[in-house]
Amino acid sequence: MKTQRTPWHTATLVVGWLVSFGALAISGMAAAANTSTADHSKFKELQKHFASGPEVTKACLTCHTEAAKQVHRTKHWTWEYLNPVTQQKVGKKTMVNNFCISAGPNLPACASCHVGYGWKDASFDFKSEVNVDCLVCHDTTGIYRKPAGLAGNPVTKRMELPPGSGKFVDPIDLTKIAQKVSKSSRDTCGVCHFYGGGGDAVKHGDLDSSMSAPDREVDVHMDATGLDFTCGTCHATSAHDVPGSRFAPTVKDEGMKRIRGKKDDSNPANCVACHGKRPHPIQQAKLNDHTSKIACETCHIPAFARGGPATKMFWDWSTAGKMNEKGKPFQKKDEDGHVIYDSKKGDFILAKNVIPEYMWFNGTVYYTLVSDKIDPTKVVQISRFEGSPTDGKSLIFPVKVFRGKQPYDAGNNTLVTPHTAGTDDAAYWNTFSWPKAIAAGMAVTGAPFSGKIGFVETEMRWPINHMVAPKENALACQQCHSDNGRLKGIQGIYMPGRDSSRYLDILGGGAAFFALLGVLGHGALRIFSKRKKGGN
Amino acid sequence: MTEKVYIFKRFERFWHWTQAATILFLLLTGFEVHGAYKLFGFGRAVDLHTIAAWTLITLWVFAVFWHFTTGEWRQYIPTLDKVGAMIKYYLTGIFTDAPHPFRATTLTKHNPLQRLAYLFLWLGITPIIWFSGWFYLFYGQWRDWGVDRFLSLEWVAFFHVLGAYMILVFVIAHTYLITAGHTPTSHLKAMITGWEDTH
Numbered sequence: 159m160k161t162q163r164t165p166w167h168t169a170t171l172v173v174g175w176l177v178s179f180g181a182l183a184i185s186g187m188a189a190a191a192n193t194s195t196a197d198h199s200k201f202k203e204l205q206k207h208f209a210s211g212p213e214v215t216k217a218c219l220t221c222h223t224e225a226a227k228q229v230h231r232t233k234h235w236t237w238e239y240l241n242p243v244t245q246q247k248v249g250k251k252t253m254v255n256n257f258c259i260s261a262g263p264n265l266p267a268c269a270s271c272h273v274g275y276g277w278k279d280a281s282f283d284f285k286s287e288v289n290v291d292c293l294v295c296h297d298t299t300g301i302y303r304k305p306a307g308l309a310g311n312p313v314t315k316r317m318e319l320p321p322g323s324g325k326f327v328d329p330i331d332l333t334k335i336a337q338k339v340s341k342s343s344r345d346t347c348g349v350c351h352f353y354g355g356g357g358d359a360v361k362h363g364d365l366d367s368s369m370s371a372p373d374r375e376v377d378v379h380m381d382a383t384g385l386d387f388t389c390g391t392c393h394a395t396s397a398h399d400v401p402g403s404r405f406a407p408t409v410k411d412e413g414m415k416r417i418r419g420k421k422d423d424s425n426p427a428n429c430v431a432c433h434g435k436r437p438h439p440i441q442q443a444k445l446n447d448h449t450s451k452i453a454c455e456t457c458h459i460p461a462f463a464r465g466g467p468a469t470k471m472f473w474d475w476s477t478a479g480k481m482n483e484k485g486k487p488f489q490k491k492d493e494d495g496h497v498i499y500d501s502k503k504g505d506f507i508l509a510k511n512v513i514p515e516y517m518w519f520n521g522t523v524y525y526t527l528v529s530d531k532i533d534p535t536k537v538v539q540i541s542r543f544e545g546s547p548t549d550g551k552s553l554i555f556p557v558k559v560f561r562g563k564q565p566y567d568a569g570n571n572t573l574v575t576p577h578t579a580g581t582d583d584a585a586y587w588n589t590f591s592w593p594k595a596i597a598a599g600m601a602v603t604g605a606p607f608s609g610k611i612g613f614v615e616t617e618m619r620w621p622i623n624h625m626v627a628p629k630e631n632a633l634a635c636q637q638c639h640s641d642n643g644r645l646k647g648i649q650g651i652y653m654p655g656r657d658s659s660r661y662l663d664i665l666g667g668g669a670a671f672f673a674l675l676g677v678l679g680h681g682a683l684r685i686f687s688k689r690k691k692g693g694n
Numbered sequence: 695m696t697e698k699v700y701i702f703k704r705f706e707r708f709w710h711w712t713q714a715a716t717i718l719f720l721l722l723t724g725f726e727v728h729g730a731y732k733l734f735g736f737g738r739a740v741d742l743h744t745i746a747a748w749t750l751i752t753l754w755v756f757a758v759f760w761h762f763t764t765g766e767w768r769q770y771i772p773t774l775d776k777v778g779a780m781i782k783y784y785l786t787g788i789f790t791d792a793p794h795p796f797r798a799t800t801l802t803k804h805n806p807l808q809r810l811a812y813l814f815l816w817l818g819i820t821p822i823i824w825f826s827g828w829f830y831l832f833y834g835q836w837r838d839w840g841v842d843r844f845l846s847l848e849w850v851a852f853f854h855v856l857g858a859y860m861i862l863v864f865v866i867a868h869t870y871l872i873t874a875g876h877t878p879t880s881h882l883k884a885m886i887t888g889w890e891d892t893h
Contacts, residue, residue, distance in 0.1 A: 436834075444740060447834035635737030641729065652848035655729040655736050659852050666859025673863045677870035680784075687789040 199337035208332035210314055211275040212288040217336065219287060226287035228398035234273040235290065237261070239405045243522050248405055252603070254528055256473060256540055256562035256616040257355040260575035263599035267306040267579035271350040278309035279602070293332070295346045296339040301330055302349075306579065320581055344370050344380065347389040359467035363512060363558045364624035368465020376465040378628045394426040402427025407621050409453060409521040409545075409553050411435075429454035451651055453519075453553040457633040458626050461511045462558060465625065468496055468508035473562040476613035478504035479590045487590070502578075502587045504563075514556035514622050516645055518545035523619070528605045531571050537615045538566075538573070547650025554648055558620040565592060567600075569608025573616075575599040698889045701803045706766070709757045710885060716750045717861065724858050747827060770813050773806050780807040784874065794876050798890055815864060823857035826850050 198204055203217040219226055229235050237251035250261050250268070261268035269277040274289045276282065283289065291310065293302050304312050305327065307320055312330055319327045348370055355361030359368075371382040379387040393402050402408075402425060413424025416431050424431055433454070436446040448457070463469040480501055482488040487501030496508045522544040532538045545552035567574050577599035578586045584598035592611050600607035638645045639655030646656070702710070723743040726733050734742060761767040779795040784807075787795070796805035804812065829841070829850045836842035875881035877891060884890035 443834070444744075450834070450837070634735070635740065636732075636735055639727075639729075639736040652846070652851055654727050654740075654851060657848070657851075658728060658855065662852060662855055662859070666856065666862070669859060670862045670866060673866040677866060681870065681873070683789055688791075 194340060198339050201337075204333065204336045206333065208314075208336060211291055211293070211311055211332070212286075214332050214336050215275075215288045215290055215292055218292045218339075222292075225292065225398065226290040229273060229290045230284070230287075232273075232399050233403065233405075234398075234400070236284065237272065239403070241406055241523075243406065244524055246525055246527065248525050248527070252527065253525060254540060254573045254575060256560060256564050256618050257361060257470070258578060259475075259564060260528075260599065260603070263575050263577040263602040264579040266309045269310040270304040270306045270308065271354075272310045275311050276309050293335055293339065294349065295342045297335050297346055298338045298340045298343070299335050300345060302335050303330060322581065342388070342390055342395075344388050351389075355470065359463060359465075359469045361470070361560075362620055362624070363462040363469030364459065364622045366463070366465055366467045366469070368467060369624065372465060372625075374628055375631065377625050379626055392427045392431075401425055404621055405523065407521050407523075407623075409519050409555060410551050429458075451547075451554060453555045455556050455621075455623055455626070456516060456554055458629070459514070459556055459622050459624075460627055460631060460633050460637075461513050462556075462622050462625055463510045463512050464627075466510070468494070468510045469512065469558070470506055471509050471512065471558075471560065472505075472507035473503070473560075473564075474505040475562065475564045476504060478502060478586075479592075481590075501590070512558070513644065515559050516554050516648060517543060517557055517619075518547055518552040518648070518650070519543045519555035519557070519621070520545045520549055520551040520553075526573060528573055528575060528603055530573075532566060532573060532614065534566060534568065534571060534612060534614045537561075537617055540573070540616050540618045543619050554645065554651075556622040558622055560618045560620060562616050562618075563613050564616055565596060565611050566614045567596075567606075567608050567610065568612035569610040570606060572605065573614075574607065574611075575603045575605070577602065698891060699798060700800060700888055701798050701884045701890045702888045703764075704888070705760055707885060707888060709753060709760070712753055713750065713757075716746050716753065717865065720746045720750065721858065721862060721865070724854075728855055728858075744831060747831070769802070769804055770809060770816065772809055772813050775806060777806045777810065780805055788874060798884070811864075811868075819857055819860045819864065822853055823861065826854035826857060830854050 201221075203220050206217075208214045208217070215226065233239050233249060236249065238247065238249035240247050252262060254260050258264070258268070265272075265282075266278045273291050273294060274282075275291055276289055291304075293312075294304060302312065304310055305319055312332070313319070313327045314329045314332065316326060316328055319325060348365070348367065351362075351365050352358060352367045352369060353360070354365070359366030368376055369380060372380050374381040374384050379385050379391070393400050395401070408425040408428045411424060411428045411430035413422060413428075413431065416422055416424070416426060429437075435449050436443075437449075437454070438445040477499070478501060480488075480499075482501075488499075489497050489501070490499035492498045492508075497506065498508070499505050520543075524539075524542045524544065526532060526538055526540050526542075543555075543557065545555075565574050565576060566572065574596045576586055576592070576595040577584050578595060581588055583589055584591075584594045586592065586595035589595075593609065596611060597607055597609070633644070636655065637643055639653055641656060643653075643656060645653065720743060723734065723739045723746065725731065726739040727736065727743055733739065776795055783792065783795050786792070798805070829836070829845060830847075832839075833847060833850075836845060872881045872885075873879075875884075875890070880891045
């Protein structure tokens with residue numbers, strides 16, 4: 159998404175960006191120099207010209223012999239996850255969403271966020287160690303790029319991208335990048351996780367480019383001039399396995415605070431892991447009473463998309479494919495410069511400072527997969543959160559509910575996986591034909607396609623965990639404890655200020671009213687009888 | 695001719711007025727927590743309500759101690775003697791300027807209806823308030839105490855609010871009956887100065 163800016167604004171931004179980027183780069187390097195015991199620029203293996211990504215990996219593996227094997231075991235590599243609770247096989251590889259719908263038939267574009275090189279179709283060798291991309295997570299230069307269309311490869315030779323576009327991209331200096339590798343950072347994680355769904359802030363709303371160097375208001379932990387947490391501070395990674403996932407989030411953390419040396423299987427990417435279950439000081443003990451029913455995030459993330467970029471809240475694919483008067487695809491923007499219509503994608507609604515929706519959630523998520531039948535007369539829940547006030551495992555949790563309308567197979571009543579990105583004849587973004595795009599996409603997925611296409615309303619749920627506000631910006635009591643508070647629709651709990659027994663209020667209020675009426679009447683009679691007597 | 699009787703001792707008066715103020719404040723903040731109106735804001739109302747409750751508890755500890763060491767607890771021993779006369783007085787006598795059927799003394803400072811009312815307040819209403827309030831306040835400890843299996847906040851709140859309405863009715867009647875002494879101000883004077891005018 160592009161935003162409209164004045165030239166002066168742009169110049170200020172560029173200068174600001176250069177200054178801050180320079181400062182960050184210097185401080186980053188200084189930090190790396192201070193803590194690391196290795197200066198990779200002195201390694202002979204890295205003092206050569208690298209013609210491709212896998213060549214760099216080969217050099218990395220000469221010392222880090224187990225690294226690729228470790229990466230192979232992770233979701234970052236397999237894009238697959240077997241949920242032990244639901245027994246559903248999920249993961250980016252096969253899942254459907256209501257953003258760009260499906261990665262499977264669009265790998266040359268989507269795999270630019272895969273932690274590997276060259277995954278363009280089913281022939282990809284998942285056992286290859288040299289195909290693991292070390293640089294994307296360990297780059298410190300900020301120049302490493304894996305453009306869409308190259309199946310996760312960086313540009314190593316000057317090339318036209320996309321082919322036939324007339325736009326050329328210069329190769330990046332893999333040697334320089336390799337010599338400067340260090341720990342992963344907010345930027346390296348963010349290069350994929352901030353831009354999920356095809357652009358900055360699009361997907362999550364609580365993860366966007368503002369988290370690269372957030373101020374305290376946006377994220378109290380990651381505050382670049384304060385606590386300065388990186389992603390890895392909470393997502394404490396061991397053997398390349400990054401804990402914390404939206405496929406199976408930890409909602410009610412029954413672990414205790416993490417203590418070194420203590421055996422601990424709890425999820426470190428969880429508030430309770432550091433703060434415990436009674437995190438508020440004794441003066442605010444009442445707040446601690448909330449932790450059995452309410453996730454920390456509910457009060458401490460009062461809104462998402464707070465850092466500047468707007469997040470997508472609604473996406474209607476059914477209106478895609480309109481052309482302008484010249485017969486060309488076009489875009490429409492709102493007054494803030496957000497694209498609200500794109501011929502390739504349809505209509506959007508974007509929003510900033512979004513108040514989450516709240517629901518009981520126990521950490522179990524069910525997905526509607528391509529193999530599942532849907533009921534097109536209802537809104538299809540692509541992801542559905544399980545939870546209830548009585549299961550003992552649920553908390554009230556803040557959620558981004560992403561709504562949309564997307565194509566489905568009206569013959570088989572299943573969701574479909576269109577082939578959208580690419581320059582071939584079937585790619586929707588090239589030739590704007592749903593039948594061709596869906597047929598091609600379903601052929602890749604291997605699911606049956608009847609040829610009948612309809613559009614169905616869908617919803618997805620995204621847990622809100624990031625952009626933790628400073629405590630002074632946490633929700634105030636009355637934002638929930640009132641008739642029209644944020645938790646208005648939450649059932650199964652008694653909330654003072656929101657709930658009361660109507661009969662008791664009628665009875666009690668009535669009793670008080672009649673008592674008042676009684677004493678006033680009695681008093682009036684006394685005054686009246688006294689006057690009468692006085693008059694006599 | 696006006697006679698003066700010393701009825702209420704210094705601690706008793708202090709206790710009464712502090713308690714009166716605290717109870718009114720508890721009603722004010724409590725009904726805000728209940729959602730009846732907005733005054734302090736929910737969170738502040740909860741805090742103030744809690745502080746006021748602890749204040750009242752402290753006061754009560756002293757008051758109970760005082761009542762037992764001084765023997766003043768006997769003032770609440772119920773009696774049905776003259777209850778009928780009191781009711782009759784409030785229903786008719788008070789309008790015709792009939793003499794008040796009860797004469798307060800240092801040894802029996804409450805009329806029989808008062809005795810019954812206060813006894814009901816101490817043994818009927820306040821236990822409801824204190825028990826429900828205690829569990830309301832320590833909601834976070836229910837699991838540790840093992841009471842979470844049979845207590846629900848909904849019912850605890852129900853009884854607390856029920857108690858509050860009963861106290862509200864009591865306060866209304868009590869405030870009015872201040873004026874129903876031998877003279878309209880004799881009770882009030884007694885509770886301020888300790889001395890009640892009788893005639």
